[in-house]
Amino acid sequence: MLPKAISSTATSIDATQRKLITGIAIATLLTFALVVADLATGGRPDPPALRAAATLLDGAWRFHTGDDPLWADSNTDDSDWETIDLTAVPGSHDGDVGLPDYVGGWMARGHPGYHGYAWYRRAVTVPADHASWDILGPTLVEDGYELYWNGHLLGGSGRLGPAPRVVGTRPMQFALPAGAAGTRCVLAVRAFMSPGSGASPEGGGMHSAPLLAPRPISDALHRVQWQRTIAGYIVDAIEPLAMFALIGLALGYRSRSSRPGFLILASIALALMAFRRLNNAIVAWTDLQDLTTYAFLAKVMWLPAVAAWTLAWNRWCLPPWRSIDVSAVVLAVAGIIGAVIHSAGVTSASRLGSIALFVVIGARIARSGLLRVLALITLTSIMAGLFGGELLDPIGVPGLWFPFGIGVSRTQYVYAIAIPFLALLIARTLRSRDIPRR
Numbered sequence: 001m002l003p004k005a006i007s008s009t010a011t012s013i014d015a016t017q018r019k020l021i022t023g024i025a026i027a028t029l030l031t032f033a034l035v036v037a038d039l040a041t042g043g044r045p046d047p048p049a050l051r052a053a054a055t056l057l058d059g060a061w062r063f064h065t066g067d068d069p070l071w072a073d074s075n076t077d078d079s080d081w082e083t084i085d086l087t088a089v090p091g092s093h094d095g096d097v098g099l100p101d102y103v104g105g106w107m108a109r110g111h112p113g114y115h116g117y118a119w120y121r122r123a124v125t126v127p128a129d130h131a132s133w134d135i136l137g138p139t140l141v142e143d144g145y146e147l148y149w150n151g152h153l154l155g156g157s158g159r160l161g162p163a164p165r166v167v168g169t170r171p172m173q174f175a176l177p178a179g180a181a182g183t184r185c186v187l188a189v190r191a192f193m194s195p196g197s198g199a200s201p202e203g204g205g206m207h208s209a210p211l212l213a214p215r216p217i218s219d220a221l222h223r224v225q226w227q228r229t230i231a232g233y234i235v236d237a238i239e240p241l242a243m244f245a246l247i248g249l250a251l252g253y254r255s256r257s258s259r260p261g262f263l264i265l266a267s268i269a270l271a272l273m274a275f276r277r278l279n280n281a282i283v284a285w286t287d288l289q290d291l292t293t294y295a296f297l298a299k300v301m302w303l304p305a306v307a308a309w310t311l312a313w314n315r316w317c318l319p320p321w322r323s324i325d326v327s328a329v330v331l332a333v334a335g336i337i338g339a340v341i342h343s344a345g346v347t348s349a350s351r352l353g354s355i356a357l358f359v360v361i362g363a364r365i366a367r368s369g370l371l372r373v374l375a376l377i378t379l380t381s382i383m384a385g386l387f388g389g390e391l392l393d394p395i396g397v398p399g400l401w402f403p404f405g406i407g408v409s410r411t412q413y414v415y416a417i418a419i420p421f422l423a424l425l426i427a428r429t430l431r432s433r434d435i436p437r438r
Contacts, residue, residue: 020249020427027245028420035238036403042231043098043404050221054136054213056101057124057187058087063106067117067190072148074186078121084109086209094207097232097284098406099139105204115197117160118205120189128182130214135187137172139225140207143197143291147174147210148188158287160192167287168294171225173218196292228406229284235412236281240274242419247271250426257429258370261320265312266422272305277415299339306354306386307332310361313379317364324357331357355390358383371428378425381418385411 062081070076088101106118126133135154137147143166144158154174158166191205213221247270250263257263276297283294310328314320331353338346358379365375384391388399388411400407 016430017427020430021424024420024423024427028423031238031242032416035234038231038234039404039406039408042228042234043406045100045405046221046224050213050217050224053217054211054221056209056211057122058101058103058209059085060122061086062121063109063118065106065111065114065116065118067119071119071121072151072153072188072190074150076121081121082110084120086206088208093402093405094140094407095400096407097229098402099208099228099232101208102140103207103209104202105142105207107200107204108202111204112201114204115193115195117190117192120191120206122187123184124187124212125184126176126180126182126212127214131181132215133176133180134213134215134218134222135174135176136211136213136218136221136225137169137174138189138206138208138210139169139171139229141169141191142203142205142207143169143194144192145169145206146190148190149174149176149180150185151188152177156190158192158290160190164192164194166192166194166291167289168283168285168291170229170285170287171222173222194291196295231404231406233281233284235408235416236277236284239412239415239419240278243270243274243277246419246423246426247274249423253426253430256431257426258431259316259429261315262312263426263429265308265315269305269308269312272301272308273415276301276305300336302386303332303335303339303350306335306351309382309386310354310357313358313361313365316375317361317368324360327353327357351387351390355383355387371425374421374425374428378418378421381414381421385414385418388414 061084062078063084064071064078064081071078084106086103088103092102093100094102106114111118135147135149137155137157138145141157144156144160144164146156146160147154154176155172157169157172158164187210189206189210193204197203211218211221247267250257250267250270254260254263279289279294279297279301283289283291307328311320311325314324314328331350334353335347335350338344338350362376362379365372365379388397392410393399397410400409401413402408
């Protein structure tokens with residue numbers, strides 16, 4: 001029979017863990033419900049009544065590579081320019097968010113590999129049945145654009161010029177000049193694709209046509225576009241918040257955990273992962289960060305996160321192996337060097353080496369008794385999130401799904417699994433306040 005003090009302690013441990021596990025389950029279910037509701041709302045097609053009152057400016061556009069400010073002028077002769085048809089196949093959408101009316105860019109239209117400036121022009125007739133009209137800018141452009149109405153700059157995405165600063169394209173609304181109703185004018189779009197951007201077969205320039213709409217129809221359509229854009233990156237905002245909550249849980253209960261070293265390093269890894277995921281939402285919803293900085297951080301930020309996770313899991317298995325710590329740091333440094341010098345070979349070797357370290361740690365966990373199954377499930381899910389290309393591509397797991405018509409990446413699905421399991425693992429390591437340290 002257990003002594004009374006020990007029996008009482010065991011009961012208090014169970015009670016503490018039970019409360020935490022219940023809270024984790026409730027928070028997880030509420031978060032899933034919130035995300036599903038937002039995806040369902042954002043994934044709805046544009047209301048038919050709104051689209052019927054607006055004009056999608058698809059069809060034939062004049063197109064010319066290069067850059068000349070005179071091409072914004074309505075009097076410019078563009079008769080010898082190429083013609084590009086921006087009419088989308090019904091039901092088409094981009095391969096990331098699920099934005100509708102998607103068309104291939106200039107690289108799919110005779111300009112493969114071209115980076116730099118190009119112009120689009122077309123005549124637009126504005127009906128006279130409303131006094132105020134707006135242009136809703138294209139929702140997907142690689143990588144920045146300016147929109148001109150009869151040579152007058154209405155605005156754009158990013159900052160073009162001698163030193164362009166390109167940002168993520170988001171829904172934008174531009175008011176046409178007073179008196180535009182009942183006139184026929186020239187709409188010109190100056191697009192810029194950064195030399196550092198990836199060159200997909202369909203890359204370059206406008207991937208969706210602008211919309212012409214009267215107010216207040218344009219206001220309502222603009223809100224719908226934003227709902228879709230927010231839904232496209234809502235998981236990238238929610239999951240970092242959940243990771244920060246995990247950090248609070250880990251650090252708040254660190255003194256009562258049987259694995260304090262694991263919790264400290266896991267908190268560092270979670271913080272790095274949270275900032276990396278949050279970057280996606282920041283660059284999609286705001287112009288606070290340019291695409292060049294985003295691309296650099298995307299290549300580099302995962303490296304210290306992988307190292308931190310390796311160090312953390314090495315401390316789940318007691319005692320930690322010094323050889324794994326040293327190897328993790330060396331691989332992280334090598335990976336950073338590979339990213340800076342753009343060496344795919346060095347980067348790949350760093351990733352494969354890190355996978356090998358995780359496998360070694362997983363084998364150690366499998367031989368230990370404490371929370372073995374839960375720890376292995378959590379470790380495996382984190383590995384799948386970090387190394388999807390190496391672990392999930394070979395078995396045919398798609399990189400994107402489109403629930404409700406909104407793109408959700410497999411990394412987001414994986415982290416949606418890993419976060420609750422990690423929270424449960426943290427809760428299960430807690431000891432009673434009455435148990436002295438050994």
